[in-house]
Amino acid sequence: MADLNSQPPLRFQGHRHLIQRLVLSTLTGRPIRVTNIRSTSVENPGLASHEVSFLRLLESVTNGSQIEFSYTGTALAYRPGLITGSATGYGADAGGVLKHEIPAGCTRGVSYFLIPLCLLAPFSKSPINVQFTGPGVITSATPTGDVSVDTVRTAILPLYEQFGITNKLEIRTTQRSNPGPGGKGGAGEVQLIFGHQVRLPKTVHLLNPGRIKSIRGVAYATGVAGANNARMIEAARGVLNPFVADTRIFSENTSAGFIPAPDKSNPRAKRKLGIGFGLSLVAESSTGVRYSADVASPVTGGVPPEDIGVQCANQLLEVVEQGGCVSAVAAPTLLTLMAMGSEDVGRIQLGRDVLGSENVLQLARDFKEFGLSGWGLRDAGEGSDDIVVSIVGKGVGNVGRKTA
Amino acid sequence: ARMIHGQKRPYRTTELARLMYDLTLTPAAVLQKWRGEEDQAEDAEMVGDDDFFKKAKAVSDLDDDDRTIPVFDYERLATKWSNPEIFDALRQRVTAGGLHGQSLG
Numbered sequence: 001m002a003d004l005n006s007q008p009p010l011r012f013q014g015h016r017h018l019i020q021r022l023v024l025s026t027l028t029g030r031p032i033r034v035t036n037i038r039s040t041s042v043e044n045p046g047l048a049s050h051e052v053s054f055l056r057l058l059e060s061v062t063n064g065s066q067i068e069f070s071y072t073g074t075a076l077a078y079r080p081g082l083i084t085g086s087a088t089g090y091g092a093d094a095g096g097v098l099k100h101e102i103p104a105g106c107t108r109g110v111s112y113f114l115i116p117l118c119l120l121a122p123f124s125k126s127p128i129n130v131q132f133t134g135p136g137v138i139t140s141a142t143p144t145g146d147v148s149v150d151t152v153r154t155a156i157l158p159l160y161e162q163f164g165i166t167n168k169l170e171i172r173t174t175q176r177s178n179p180g181p182g183g184k185g186g187a188g189e190v191q192l193i194f195g196h197q198v199r200l201p202k203t204v205h206l207l208n209p210g211r212i213k214s215i216r217g218v219a220y221a222t223g224v225a226g227a228n229n230a231r232m233i234e235a236a237r238g239v240l241n242p243f244v245a246d247t248r249i250f251s252e253n254t255s256a257g258f259i260p261a262p263d264k265s266n267p268r269a270k271r272k273l274g275i276g277f278g279l280s281l282v283a284e285s286s287t288g289v290r291y292s293a294d295v296a297s298p299v300t301g302g303v304p305p306e307d308i309g310v311q312c313a314n315q316l317l318e319v320v321e322q323g324g325c326v327s328a329v330a331a332p333t334l335l336t337l338m339a340m341g342s343e344d345v346g347r348i349q350l351g352r353d354v355l356g357s358e359n360v361l362q363l364a365r366d367f368k369e370f371g372l373s374g375w376g377l378r379d380a381g382e383g384s385d386d387i388v389v390s391i392v393g394k395g396v397g398n399v400g401r402k403t404a
Numbered sequence: 405a406r407m408i409h410g411q412k413r414p415y416r417t418t419e420l421a422r423l424m425y426d427l428t429l430t431p432a433a434v435l436q437k438w439r440g441e442e443d444q445a446e447d448a449e450m451v452g453d454d455d456f457f458k459k460a461k462a463v464s465d466l467d468d469d470d471r472t473i474p475v476f477d478y479e480r481l482a483t484k485w486s487n488p489e490i491f492d493a494l495r496q497r498v499t500a501g502g503l504h505g506q507s508l509g
Contacts, residue, residue: 016470111472145471211499239485244498286499294473314481321494329472352415356438357474361431364424377421387417 009033009077010369017362018051020332022058022078023116024370026065027123027340028396031079039074046073050108053136057100057113060091061120061128085124085197097191098130104185104259106136109146114171114192115156119336121194122165122201123398128194135259138186140178140220140278141294147329148294149173149190150218150280155292159330162288163337164202168195175257176222178276183299186274187257200397201337203344206325207380207388210287215240215316217249217282219309223256223275228305232279235309243317244283277305279312283320291319291327324351324386331360339372341393349386415439 009031012021015038025032038045047055047069055078059065064081086092093099102110110132121128139149147155153171160169170193177186217236219229229251240247258270278296285291293316295308319327326334331354338346354360355377364375373392380386415438423434484490 019470115472141473144469145473145475147472209497212497213499243491243494310482311476311478314478314485315476317485317491317494318476318481320497323497328474356415356420356435358431358435359470361424361434365427365431368425374425375421377417377424379417387420 007031009079011035012369014038015047015051017359017366019054019112019116020336020363021366022054023119023336024366024372025078026058026062026080026083026120027336028370028372028394029080030370031077034076034078035074037074037076039072047076049103049105050112050136053100053102053106054113054116057117057130060098060100061085061117061124061130083120083124085121085126086129087126092129096127096129098128100130100132101134102132102136104135106138106185107142107144107179107183109138109140109142109144109179110149110188110190111146111152114149114152114190115333117192118152118156118160118194119333121192122160122163122196122198122337123340124194124197125398127168127197128192131189131191133189135185135187135273137175137177137188137190138179138274139173139176139188139190140186140222140274140276141280141296142179143183143296143298147292148218148220148278148280148296149176149188150220151282151292151294151329154216154218154280154282155290155327156330156333158288158290159326159334160196160337162202162204162206162334163198163341165196165198168193176220176252176254177257177274178222178278178296179299180273181299185259187259187272188274189257198398200342200393200395201340203341203346203393204334204338204348205346206287206289206334206348208287209289209323209325209349209386210285212244212283212291212320213286214246215244215248215281215283217247217312218252218280219249219277220252220254220279221277222254223272224277226251226253228277229253231305232277232309232312235306236279236281236313237309239310239313240281240316249279249281276301277308279308281312281316283316287325289325290330291316292329293319322351322353323384324354325349326354328354328357328359332363335360335363335367335389335391338391339367339394340396342397343393343395345390345392347388347390349380349384349388352385352387355387355389 062081066079086098172191175189177188256272261271295312376390
């Protein structure tokens with residue numbers, strides 16, 4: 001441990017890509033120091049509430065992490081510990097469930113926490129079992145650009161199969177919620193069970209995007225009439241049916257969840273939060289590649305469900321057209337897992353616009369910063385516009401399972 | 405021939421591999437260069453730099469935050485995908501399971 005602690009922290013600036021840096025830091029064990037977090041913002045400088053909440057989550061699934069904020073929250077020092085998961089006695093209850101409460105002011109969907117947590121989970125010492133509760137859990141897609149929990153379940157989790165991580169992966173949505181008034185808060189409840197820990201993820205070669213064979217989807221209406229679902233599905237099918245005949249969209253109609261809203265006359269008063277509707281679509285290809293699209297009703301309302309359905313269907317077509325073996329939504333997850341794999345070359349075919357997006361480029365740079373391998377790029381050829389990215393794994397793997 | 409060579413071909417893979425790790429450019433600038441969109445935006449900014457007391461740019465947190473789903477212009481998408489030619493071009497990405505596709509066209 002001595003040499004690990006003597007490593008100087010890597011320095012970063014700004015709040016962009018903070019989560020991916022925290023994840024990489026935890027996986028590689030390199031401490032980081034981030035400065036100038038929204039330091040020019042007049043209204044809300046420093047870390048936002050969802051970022052602080054994510055740091056708390058990191059602290060609860062690791063052992064020995066040190067997190068320090070500056071007084072204004074514009075600077076952050078993070079020294080990662082060991083990923084222990086939901087071990088009893090380290091914050092988890094007797095059943096091994098770790099409860100994570102998301103504060104009411106949260107504007108990000110629960111997928112903002114789920115996707116990075118899933119990245120850490122295979123490298124954990126014991127299984128990860130986290131229940132997200134509290135007045136800030138939004139399970140739908142959000143205007144801030146998060147996917148819905150259905151997309152995580154049907155498009156992100158299956159990615160782990162490629163790396164040999166298949167068992168005991170589950171996301172349970174016990175209460176759905178859309179964003180509350182002003183895009184803030186929700187009354188959802190989601191449990192992530194990630195029970196398959198590995199020493200090293202397998203090396204993957206994804207070079208054949210295949211052809212789209214089916215489209216599945218979930219339409220959700222929370223606290224509003226179920227007819228909205230039918231209308232969204234009808235509109236989306238209108239666009240997609242000529243494209244893929246095998247289109248099935250499921251309908252989920254639930255009532256909105258309650259959050260405590262105590263007032264003077266009734267300290268145990270509750271109110272409903274997070275009504276709305278939305279649609280999540282996933283197209284699956286013959287080789288198991290999944291493309292996803294997500295649209296939810298805006299917080300201000302006033303958009304008919306037909307429009308949501310058509311928007312979502314169009315978004316799906318656009319993502320399919322971008323091509324490659326992974327969509328832009330799932331690319332960071334897949335690329336990170338590849339970089340953490342054994343010291344062998346993994347290859348993946350990416351669409352030109354997927355690779356050429358700011359998020360993915362910054363990920364490439366951050367990999368280099370953390371001492372992971374650089375990417376090799378070449379044209380895919382064979383009449384395809386895609387680019388093949390080769391990544392040499394770093395073989396960091398699971399520190400907690402070294403001896404196992 | 406010089407005309408062709410003088411003009412940089414956009415979207416070249418080797419070009420991106422070179423630009424990707426050039427840390428003097430921001431990712432957004434890399435993409436702009438790679439796509440061959442000339443940096444007119446940059447020129448405009450240079451002119452603006454003359455006045456020293458510039459108002460700090462109002463940073464909208466929403467636009468500036470990390471997004472998983474990129475922002476789509478749905479009106480543009482709607483017109484794009486209602487165009488039968490573009491739609492049919494995508495049909496080749498579908499398994500020819502049923503009779504849809506070729507026979508309907």
